[in-house]
Amino acid sequence: xxxxxxxxxxxxxxxxxxxxxxxxxxxxxxxxxxxxxxxxxxxxxxxxxxxxxxxxxxxxxxxxxxxxxxxxxxxxxxxxxxxxxxxxxxxxxxxxxxxxxxxxxxxxxxxxxxxxxxxxxxxxxxxxxxxxxxxxxxxxxxxxxxxxxxxxxxxxxxxxxxxxxxxxxxxxxxxxxxxxxxxxxxxxxxxxxxxxxxxxxxxxxxxxxxxxxxxxxxxxxxxxxxxxxxxxxxxxxxxxxxxxxxxxxxxxxxxxx
Numbered sequence: 001x002x003x004x005x006x007x008x009x010x011x012x013x014x015x016x017x018x019x020x021x022x023x024x025x026x027x028x029x030x031x032x033x034x035x036x037x038x039x040x041x042x043x044x045x046x047x048x049x050x051x052x053x054x055x056x057x058x059x060x061x062x063x064x065x066x067x068x069x070x071x072x073x074x075x076x077x078x079x080x081x082x083x084x085x086x087x088x089x090x091x092x093x094x095x096x097x098x099x100x101x102x103x104x105x106x107x108x109x110x111x112x113x114x115x116x117x118x119x120x121x122x123x124x125x126x127x128x129x130x131x132x133x134x135x136x137x138x139x140x141x142x143x144x145x146x147x148x149x150x151x152x153x154x155x156x157x158x159x160x161x162x163x164x165x166x167x168x169x170x171x172x173x174x175x176x177x178x179x180x181x182x183x184x185x186x187x188x189x190x191x192x193x194x195x196x197x198x199x200x201x202x203x204x205x206x207x208x209x210x211x212x213x214x215x216x217x218x219x220x221x222x223x224x225x226x227x228x229x230x231x232x233x234x235x236x237x238x239x240x241x242x243x244x245x246x247x248x249x250x251x252x253x254x255x256x257x
Contacts, residue, residue, distance in 0.1 A: 051153060052154065074109045082147055084148070086103050088143055133160055140175055182253070191220065198241045202237050235250055
């Protein structure tokens with residue numbers, strides 16, 4: 001990453017993370033827990049809280065054909081003058097990279113290639129920028145726009161094909177943070193604030209669980225390593241249970257051909 005980009009993303013401190021295929025009950029080697037926590041926190045930080053105050057970036061699906069999904073970017077609170085760099089952080093990479101420079105906005109806040117000197121070019125003037133994605137279920141798309149002088153930064157993420165379960169107003173979602181689902185973010189929402197919940201996970205017959213608490217917003221977040229020791233691939237089911245609801249979600253893990 002260039003010095004400029006490093007400054008833009010200095011809040012993300014990622015080590016070289018090579019997560020082992022740990023079984024759920026396997027003790028993590030020294031350093032693995034820290035690496036997991038860093039990656040979970042970096043993913044969580046990518047969003048409105050990291051954006052320049054009074055700005056926002058939203059991602060909206062423009063089209064879907066088979067496994068190909070195109071999204072467009074809409075920003076608010078950004079100066080219309082100047083240009084921006086488009087950054088992307090796929091789960092296959094340890095950090096974000098620039099994929100397009102010279103981005104500008106039309107009057108509606110839509111990110112476009114104006115086709116004028118110093119800006120990116122498209123098929124026509126002010127051509128909307130379509131970011132092409134081919135995600136697997138549960139894979140997040142993380143995008144950001146950074147002004148040329150680094151003074152403005154907006155971040156957004158979506159999961160185009162969510163892995164989610166719901167029950168009686170509560171929900172649980174699984175978000176893949178690594179390509180083979182070596183690390184998966186489990187996010188529970190809609191629970192009573194500061195309430196007791198029980199997490200139960202089952203991977204190919206191996207079960208683990210424990211008690212936890214939701215935050216003041218009724219939300220629960222945890223990173224899990226779903227692999228069963230000695231197996232290359234499988235499926236994990238996670239259930240979050242509270243007094244009034246019990247949503248569950250299942251997801252595959254392991255490198256796929």
